Structure formats: structure tokens, C-alpha cells
Amino acid sequence: MNLEDIRREYLQGGLDISDLDENPFRQFKTWMNIAIEAELSADPTAMILATVNSEGIPRQRVVLLKHADEQGFLFYTNLGSRKAQDIAENANVSLHFAWLPLERQISITGKATKLSVAEATRYFLSRPHESQLAAWASQQSSRVSSRQMLEQAFEQMKNRFKKGEVPLPSFWGGYRVVPTRFEFWQGRANRLHDRFEYLPDGEGWGINRLQP
Incomplete structure (x- = not known):
């Protein structure tokens, strides 16, 4: 099989700035709800978490988003794991959601901060x-x-x-990723995809269209 021959067109729809909420957290919630309701997979809340350690070595893994609001995006893990070690050395992380049947992706860049014991306990006891x-x-x-x-x-x-x-184990807890950048991606025909970037502009969030 020649991998170069595997391709498809993205024809489900487009994305314009007029379609976007001025608040990226609300826009995220809209797309997440659509992905959940579409029943695309058993794990619509799955996200790729990318970290970089003190030596500049990147690592990625799939984790599950457990809460999202304007304070940030929450996930939980063993505090002795590689992801936790990386975050202790470099708090800059990225999150990536890929809902390929919808031809949509969201990338989020931000800083990870450890949740309090009370917050971690509240979630742990619900598991x-x-x-x-x-x-x-x-x-x-x-x-x-x-x-x-x-x-x-x-x-x-x-x-x-x-x-x-x-x-709650003393070595188990969670993190909140506080976003500094969002990107919303919608597939389009001929690889002319729609991409919009949200960046803080002092009073809220500015939105820019990016070339595909």
C-alpha cells in the first residue's frame, strides 16, 4: 500500500469569522457539544497533551478532558508520571482535539498548574x-x-x-491548563482549510484568520 495515495476531500462545510463566538471558551463548548452529540467515538473528550521537558524533548499522549470553563481545562494523572515530571520542569503545554469525522480540530496552548488537593479529591471520589x-x-x-x-x-x-x-493517593492529582492561544480548524475542499486563531488582546480575545 502506498501511503501517498491515501487522501480525501474535506467537504462537510466551511467556517467564517461570523460563525465564531467572540469568546473562545464558548466556541470550544459549542464544538465539544456537537462532537459528543454526534457520537463519533467512545471518547469524544479525548485530547492529545503535549509536554516538553527541561532538555527540550517533546512528548505526547492521549488524556481525557474532565472539565472545561473559563478558568481552564482539567485533566488528572499520577503526579509521578512523565507528563507530571515534564510539567514540573516546563509548564508550557498544548492540547489538541481532533474530531476527524466532523473535519474539525482545536489546538490550545497554555500553562499547566497543579490543582489543589481538595479539587483532586472531589474528582477522585467520583471515579x-x-x-x-x-x-x-x-x-x-x-x-x-x-x-x-x-x-x-x-x-x-x-x-x-x-x-x-x-x-486520594498522595501521588495522584490533576492539572488546569490556562489557555493563552486557541486555534479552530475546519477542513475545506482543495486543502484550502479554514483556520482561526484567538489571542488575548488586553480586553478579551482577538480573532485572526490564518492561511491553511
């Missing part, structure tokens, strides 16, 4: 019991000799917390 146990069992990003070792750790946590509430 399914098994997910709470998995957070305790996994030393995320650390090497493990076998799948069996991981499953044994999970069973140990089941026994440890078989009675009562599972508490």
Missing part, C-alpha cells in the same frame, strides 16, 4: 471504585517486569481497601 484502586496500584511510567506484577498490585489494593472509602 468508579476499580479506577480508584488502579490509581493506587500503578506507579505510572515506571517499568514493570510483567503484566502479572501489575495485576498482583491491583489485587493487593482490593484487599487493602475492601472496607470503606478509597482515599
Whole structure:
């Protein structure tokens, strides 16, 4: 199979500045709601989180967005993970949402700040019991000799917390990404895609069309 021959046209629609909300958070919410209602996949809230460590090495992974408002975008993780280590060294991150069946993408650049223990606890206690146990069992990003070792750790946590509430691990928490830039992308025919950038302009957000 020749990968160069795989292509398609983007014909679902266009995007003009008059279609956009002046507030990028509201525009994000509109597109997110459309993606959820379209039932495009099992994970419409999936986003690529890109980090760069102190050596300038970039890393990406898919995480799930758990809350979004004008204060920022929230996700949760093990605080000893590679993503958390990268953020401790360099708080600049980017988020990327790709809803390809809708021919839409959103890119967000911003700074990640750690959530308070109270905020992390509130979310942790809302998770399914098994997910709470998995957070305790996994030393995320650390090497493990076998799948069996991981499953044994999970069973140990089941026994440890078989009675009562599972508490928040001290090594688990969340981050809020505070945006400094948004880009909304809509596919168009002939690769003349529509791209609009939101940047702070002192009083709110300015919007600029970008060439594809």
C-alpha cells in the first residue's frame, strides 16, 4: 500500500469569522457539544497533551478532558508520571482535539498548574471504585517486569481497601491548563482549510484568520 495515495476531500462545510463566538471558551463548548452529540467515538473528550521537558524533548499522549470553563481545562494523572515530571520542569503545554469525522480540530496552548488537593479529591471520589484502586496500584511510567506484577498490585489494593472509602493517593492529582492561544480548524475542499486563531488582546480575545 502506498501511503501517498491515501487522501480525501474535506467537504462537510466551511467556517467564517461570523460563525465564531467572540469568546473562545464558548466556541470550544459549542464544538465539544456537537462532537459528543454526534457520537463519533467512545471518547469524544479525548485530547492529545503535549509536554516538553527541561532538555527540550517533546512528548505526547492521549488524556481525557474532565472539565472545561473559563478558568481552564482539567485533566488528572499520577503526579509521578512523565507528563507530571515534564510539567514540573516546563509548564508550557498544548492540547489538541481532533474530531476527524466532523473535519474539525482545536489546538490550545497554555500553562499547566497543579490543582489543589481538595479539587483532586472531589474528582477522585467520583471515579468508579476499580479506577480508584488502579490509581493506587500503578506507579505510572515506571517499568514493570510483567503484566502479572501489575495485576498482583491491583489485587493487593482490593484487599487493602475492601472496607470503606478509597482515599486520594498522595501521588495522584490533576492539572488546569490556562489557555493563552486557541486555534479552530475546519477542513475545506482543495486543502484550502479554514483556520482561526484567538489571542488575548488586553480586553478579551482577538480573532485572526490564518492561511491553511
